[in-house]
Amino acid sequence: MENIRNQIKNFFLRILNIPFAFLMHAIDLIMWPIQKIIGVRNMPYIFLLPNLIFFGLFVIIPLGANFFFSLSSGDELLFAERELPTTKQYDQLFDCESYLNPNTCTEDFFWRGVYNTIFFVVFQVGLMIFFSVLTAVILNKKIIGRGFFRSVFFFPVLLSPVVVGLIWQWILLKNGAFNAIIESYGGDKVSFLTDPSWAMASVIFVSIWAHMGFYTLIVLAGLQAIPPNLYEAAEMDGTSRERIFFRITLPLLMPNLLVVFILASIKGVQTFDEIYVLTGGGPGTSTSLIVQYIFTTGFASSGSVQNFGLAAAASMVLGVVLLFLTLMQLYFSRNKESKHQEI
Amino acid sequence: MNFKFILKAISVALVSFSLTLISAVSFAATDVRIMWYGDGDKENVPIAAQIDEFNAANPDINVILDIVPYDAIMNTLPIQLAAGEGPDIARVTDLGGLNKYYADITPYVADPSYYEKSFGPFLNWYRKPGDTTSIHGFHSTMTVTGPYVNKTLFEQAGVDLLGPGATWEEWAAVSIEVAEKTGTPIPMAWDRSGHRVSGPAISMGAKYFDSSGDPKLVDDGLKAMTQMLYDWHQAGTMSKDLWGSVSGSKYHAPNDWWNAAEVVFMMSGSWQIGRFANEVGDDFDWWAVPAPCGPAACTGMPGGNALLAFNANPAVGKVMDYLSSKEQLSSFIGQVLAIPGHLDLQVDYQTDDPNAKHALNTFAGAVPTIDQVAFDLQAHVDNRIMFNAIISRLGQAIVGEMTMEEAWERMDEDVEKQLKEKYGG
Numbered sequence: 149m150e151n152i153r154n155q156i157k158n159f160f161l162r163i164l165n166i167p168f169a170f171l172m173h174a175i176d177l178i179m180w181p182i183q184k185i186i187g188v189r190n191m192p193y194i195f196l197l198p199n200l201i202f203f204g205l206f207v208i209i210p211l212g213a214n215f216f217f218s219l220s221s222g223d224e225l226l227f228a229e230r231e232l233p234t235t236k237q238y239d240q241l242f243d244c245e246s247y248l249n250p251n252t253c254t255e256d257f258f259w260r261g262v263y264n265t266i267f268f269v270v271f272q273v274g275l276m277i278f279f280s281v282l283t284a285v286i287l288n289k290k291i292i293g294r295g296f297f298r299s300v301f302f303f304p305v306l307l308s309p310v311v312v313g314l315i316w317q318w319i320l321l322k323n324g325a326f327n328a329i330i331e332s333y334g335g336d337k338v339s340f341l342t343d344p345s346w347a348m349a350s351v352i353f354v355s356i357w358a359h360m361g362f363y364t365l366i367v368l369a370g371l372q373a374i375p376p377n378l379y380e381a382a383e384m385d386g387t388s389r390e391r392i393f394f395r396i397t398l399p400l401l402m403p404n405l406l407v408v409f410i411l412a413s414i415k416g417v418q419t420f421d422e423i424y425v426l427t428g429g430g431p432g433t434s435t436s437l438i439v440q441y442i443f444t445t446g447f448a449s450s451g452s453v454q455n456f457g458l459a460a461a462a463s464m465v466l467g468v469v470l471l472f473l474t475l476m477q478l479y480f481s482r483n484k485e486s487k488h489q490e491i
Numbered sequence: 492m493n494f495k496f497i498l499k500a501i502s503v504a505l506v507s508f509s510l511t512l513i514s515a516v517s518f519a520a521t522d523v524r525i526m527w528y529g530d531g532d533k534e535n536v537p538i539a540a541q542i543d544e545f546n547a548a549n550p551d552i553n554v555i556l557d558i559v560p561y562d563a564i565m566n567t568l569p570i571q572l573a574a575g576e577g578p579d580i581a582r583v584t585d586l587g588g589l590n591k592y593y594a595d596i597t598p599y600v601a602d603p604s605y606y607e608k609s610f611g612p613f614l615n616w617y618r619k620p621g622d623t624t625s626i627h628g629f630h631s632t633m634t635v636t637g638p639y640v641n642k643t644l645f646e647q648a649g650v651d652l653l654g655p656g657a658t659w660e661e662w663a664a665v666s667i668e669v670a671e672k673t674g675t676p677i678p679m680a681w682d683r684s685g686h687r688v689s690g691p692a693i694s695m696g697a698k699y700f701d702s703s704g705d706p707k708l709v710d711d712g713l714k715a716m717t718q719m720l721y722d723w724h725q726a727g728t729m730s731k732d733l734w735g736s737v738s739g740s741k742y743h744a745p746n747d748w749w750n751a752a753e754v755v756f757m758m759s760g761s762w763q764i765g766r767f768a769n770e771v772g773d774d775f776d777w778w779a780v781p782a783p784c785g786p787a788a789c790t791g792m793p794g795g796n797a798l799l800a801f802n803a804n805p806a807v808g809k810v811m812d813y814l815s816s817k818e819q820l821s822s823f824i825g826q827v828l829a830i831p832g833h834l835d836l837q838v839d840y841q842t843d844d845p846n847a848k849h850a851l852n853t854f855a856g857a858v859p860t861i862d863q864v865a866f867d868l869q870a871h872v873d874n875r876i877m878f879n880a881i882i883s884r885l886g887q888a889i890v891g892e893m894t895m896e897e898a899w900e901r902m903d904e905d906v907e908k909q910l911k912e913k914y915g916g
Contacts, residue, residue, distance in 0.1 A: 225573035431735030432890035
């Protein structure tokens with residue numbers, strides 16, 4: 149019986165092998181002359197070429213175009229019709245009597261965006277790390293329904309930012325679900341999204357809710373990588389729980405927390421869509437971040453001049469910040485790898 | 492089977508294939524793409540029916556109707572056009588702002604004089620400065636800005652509606668009185684739009700242009716109206732929740748509050764009539780009231796939307812002729828309950844709603860009272876720059892990001908900066 153089964157299996161494998169063999173021969177027909185010309189050692193570049201072409205087409209060329217846009221002026225989109233070169237856009241962006249007071253800057257919306265972004269990133273990332281660690285520590289314990297809770301905390305990460313924005317808008321609006329609960333307990337309605345003093349707190353909260361699951365997962369992986377014998381030894385020595393956390397868990401989690409910090413900072417600086425849906429950047433400009441400034445200046449001017457050059461210059465500034473954060477991430481992750489290798 | 496036979500067979504197959512391809516291309520219909528935003532099914536269903544009818548009667552032309560959100564018309568369409576893409580025709584409200592992209596369809600329409608006779612004053616709104624002859628399209632509907640009141644709330648409060656000649660201050664006072672007596676949360680709500688602010692500002696004396704006709708936004712009239720709006724927000728006459736819910740120059744309308752009878756007085760315009768007739772229904776009586784007065788005038792802003800061509804060819808001309816014909820326009824306007832942009836059109840409005848009928852009469856009656864400054868402003872190519880400067884800076888002042896003095900200074904700077912970017916210098 150087993151023999152017959154193997155024969156049938158082999159028969160089908162041989163049939164399936166025919167198209168594969170044909171394909172391989174066809175590829176050989178192309179690759180063989182190339183290999184003959186450039187040599188075996190250079191063949192990896194040929195295999196990387198498709199990816200590099202797409203990377204160049206969709207990343208490098210737009211980056212270059214963006215740079216040239218930032219050095220041009222006018223409301224035309226095509227290069228041939230724009231005034232070039234000029235540093236006018238950068239001059240305009242950085243023209244301030246006092247950088248600490250956006251009202252004194254020519255591009256006050258940009259500087260409001262900068263300050264709002266700094267505020268947002270500091271609080272969002274700080275609180276995100278705190279809650280991610282807290283959640284991961286709890287989810288690392290043997291609690292009932294641990295798998296279920298891990299899924300629950302990760303679920304918001306799967307949602308589109310627009311969906312996140314809309315869901316929380318329905319909850320936080322003045323006539324939304326949350327205010328209905330407050331009212332049912334005799335409280336007054338709160339303008340979570342339209343009062344400047346509440347709006348930023350609301351968007352930070354929503355952003356943490358939406359992204360915390362991802363970072364919790366990274367911290368959880370770090371927690372599970374800590375050797376259990378360290379905890380056993382500490383317990384045998386009668387070390388208190390707090391001391392175990394601050395002297396063993398937290399130091400050994402540091403590399404993961406660093407990754408979380410940098411990734412969350414990069415993501416925080418780039419935040420746009422969920423806030424745009426939630427508050428539209430309002431009230432006034434109190435939740436308007438840099439990316440919204442770029443979007444509005446370049447693409448959503450509602451009939452005003454579409455200032456592509458200024459938007460491009462602002463995005464170059466943003467690009468420098470993101471480059472710095474990315475280099476930091478690369479440095480620390482390589483540092484971590486080399487330490488692991490030393491161990 | 493010899494080699495010659497194979498060659499012959501291939502040749503015959505190629506020739507047949509080419510002929511099929513050529514005939515298919517020859518008989519293919521010409522595509523005409525229309526980018527259309529509509530105020531819900533109220534506008535989308537009638538236009539779709541007209542397009543279907545046109546396509547059935549003209550097999551050589553295939554009109555494709557792309558129904559898009561209003562935001563796409565305001566923000567995506569200009570980018571498409573700047574990139575050399577875009578539809579053949581679009582329904583546009585920034586009439587002068589896109590004029591560099593409009594195509595002259597004069598050679599392709601059956602009777603250019605029909606357009607001059609029927610839409611004469613509006614054609615200049617689409618033309619580039621100095622151009623007095625081109626035909627780019629036609630006014631789909633004309634609009635007039637003005638206020639509505641919740642008449643049921645006035646009746647419940649025992650407060651009489653004010654008549655023509657009442658001032659903005661008087662309307663604010665009675666709206667507050669009605670709100671207090673009926674427990675309505677919002678006495679007054681306005682569309683968040685610089686265009687909506689402009690009619691009342693002109694009533695207060697705003698001129699918008701200097702003596703040489705160049706934009707000059709801030710003057711005593713504009714200051715008076717924007718200060719009034721600021722004060723109303725601080726005093727609770729207007730809710731900060733509406734204008735505070737977005738930023739910059741983003742448009743936002745208080746329809747949800749209005750439909751829920753949470754607003755006594757709503758400043759919007761004639762395009763809301765069909766929507767109110769559908770959405771408010773029998774819930775309460777609503778009336779359009781004459782534009783409140785200031786020391787200089789009692790005016791709303793004219794406006795509207797036009798179907799404008801970005802490509803000129805015989806197919807586009809034929810579509811324009813069909814949609815702008817008296818028969819089609821009358822049918823469309825009658826269904827959507829709007830004011831026609833056609834100067835000589837009899838419309839049989841398809842409604843029994845007395846509120847809608849009253850509102851149509853009120854807004855149609857307001858057209859002759861529109862101030863000349865309002866017409867000039869509407870016709871100006873850079874009016875959006877001024878509208879956006881007003882609303883974004885006023886919005887910031889209202890939520891406390893700057894004083895009104897700073898906001899006025901910024902409004903002028905914004906206009907100057909944008910014009911410099913557009914025209915150089």
